[in-house]
Amino acid sequence: MSNGLLSSLRATLPDASIRDNAELATRDPGFDARNFGASALVRPRDTTSVAALVKFCAEHGIGLVAQGGRTGLAGGAATSAGQVICDLGGLNQIEEIDPFARVAIVQAGVTLGALQGAAAVHGLDPGIDLAARGSATIGGMVSTNAGGIMAFRNGTMRHRVLGLEAVLPDGRVFCDLTRVLKTSAGYDLKHLFIGAEGTLGIVTRVAVQLDPVAGASAAALVGVPDAASAQRVVRHFLGSTSARLTAAEILWRNFASLMQRALNYSPGSLPLDAPCLLVLGLGADNIEAARQVLEDGLATVWEEAGIIDGLVASSEAQAAAMWRLREETEQIERAHPMAPSFDVSVPAGTLDAYVARIEAGLRALDASYTPYVYGHLADGNLHISINCDGPVSHERHAAIEDVLYEGLREAGGSFSAEHGVGLEKREAYERHADPVKRDLAKAIKALIDPGDVMNPGKVISGE
Incomplete structure (x- = not known):
């Protein structure tokens, strides 16, 4: 990004905090070292500022990547030179908690832990929990359709969201902050943004269903x-x-x-x-x-x-x-810094057979492979890490994926349970997702974001 363009960006968003790539190089990028590869980071203060940033990027053909707590594990927030980061940490207000309706209206940068603490005052809880609660943000969790340890009872983030607000790729604001459970008024378009990993728009505010918490x-x-x-x-x-x-x-x-x-x-x-x-x-x-x-x-x-x-x-x-x-679980990374990790959903009745099959399949690839397997039993979501002591080739990684993902879709499972697709699983998405589903997804992306401004290169290939 040229100095002139960066100056124009600062003039367009005078109230936003803006850092260039030199400043980003001194900051912690979070779980993925690629998160701060962009030419600039902008932290808007509200939805209006996010919309102004989106319009600027659309007009100048600049790729825009939304980031929350930077705890993603699939490369969904990775950036590269020439792109701009929309850091949603400035949208960190819990606007309202209605204890009678059991609904919270929160901005996208609110952490799960903060919402849990605020809801607990009223004897309530957002009904979802995960280990990164102190840094994972509600906007990021919506965008990846996060699951966690309570999904078997309360569903994933998709089931906790009553309504949301999102900035579209042309800068318009889609506002459907419905706060009631029952609504049958045409297409429920909020679901386009849940799990889309910021490729269709930037989620800015969310209406979250709350549940009574046990004493x-x-x-x-x-x-x-x-x-x-x-x-x-x-x-x-x-x-x-x-x-x-x-x-x-x-x-x-x-x-x-x-x-x-x-x-x-x-x-x-x-x-x-x-x-x-x-x-x-x-x-x-x-x-x-x-x-x-x-x-x-x-x-x-x-x-x-x-x-x-x-x-x-x-x-x-x-x-x-x-x-x-x-x-x-970071102990795995300490023992095996380059360990490939995976996140699958397996139909409940086939867990033992699945684990036995992948252990045998991985041994056939390399006799030293003894995977680390753990996860959410009641919903069949397993996390799998390979005990590699060095980087694996692209071909070997694809071969491991094929062992782990074989037959999952046909059995009713999924090659990506709760971590998303991002960059890491994009090739697996092309090989293992339903082809008609992929075609529909490309059509939706082309319709809503024809300029490929929003999180370019993630989930859907640029072909």
């Missing part, structure tokens, strides 16, 4: 022989009328062993020696009730489910230790 929660760590056994445990607690299952996370042995070593957990402190570990969260009116339901429930289903070992957390510190096993 207290308890946790348990259960050792089981396989996913089918873990599902029998989960099915029992889903039928409970005295407490609410809030999380059911499964860890296969290789992942659990890595975490045990990385976190220095001694073998006797938690039930870690099992083919699979199940981390359960249960909500009830008070902590004693939640723990009692967990203890009674595990005792009831112990023999039927073939439980090997189990422990109900007796303190918050012990519960936190259980959750660290699941949430501190």
Whole structure:
């Protein structure tokens, strides 16, 4: 970007914070080093400023990439020279919480953690949770259709959004901030922007459905022989009328062993020696009730489910230790800095067969491959990382993808569960997504963003 163009940008947005590429080089880009490859970053203060920025980029043929907390794992916020970043961190206001209607109106730059804290004052919760809650923003979560640990009960972000506002590629503002559940008034166009990763417009404000939160929660760590056994445990607690299952996370042995070593957990402190570990969260009116339901429930289903070992957390510190096993996944990157990672949805009844198949398929590619597998048991979302000690070639990466994604679409699963497509999975999208779906997506992109201004090159190829 020329100095003259940058000066024009500053004149167009005098109230916005603007940084050039030299300044960006000194800042932390977040989870992806490519996030700050752009020529400039603009942080608008409101929707009007976002619209002005979009118009400027459209008029000058400049690619514009929206960024939130920069916690994405698929390269959806990556940028390159000549592009401009729309940093939504300045749109960080929780405009309203209606405790009776159980609705929050928030700007796109509000973090999930901030919304959780504000809603908790009213005994409410946004009904979605993930490990990056302190930095992941609502706008980014809408744009990637984030899922998290409560999706099996409350759905993904798509199910939490009642309405939204977005700036279109020509600078017009699409406003459908509906705050009611029931609306059958023609095409529900807000869904075009949910999961589109900023390729059709920039989400600026969101109406989020809130749910009552349990008074207290308890946790348990259960050792089981396989996913089918873990599902029998989960099915029992889903039928409970005295407490609410809030999380059911499964860890296969290789992942659990890595975490045990990385976190220095001694073998006797938690039930870690099992083919699979199940981390359960249960909500009830008070902590004693939640723990009692967990203890009674595990005792009831112990023999039927073939439980090997189990422990109900007796303190918050012990519960936190259980959750660290699941949430501190950066330990994989520390052990294998170049490890390719994947995010799939597998139909619930086929989890054990799927894991056995991919383990065999990966060994056929390389005898040293023993993948780390973990994820959200109750909705079949598995995260998979390969224990590579160096970079893999493009051809090898594609071969790994083919092992992991084979038959998923036909079985009703997905090659991308909650991390999006971005840059990392764009080729997989071309190989594994339904061809008619791809054609429709290209047609929608061409209609709404004919100049390819919005997050160019992401999700849909530029062909």
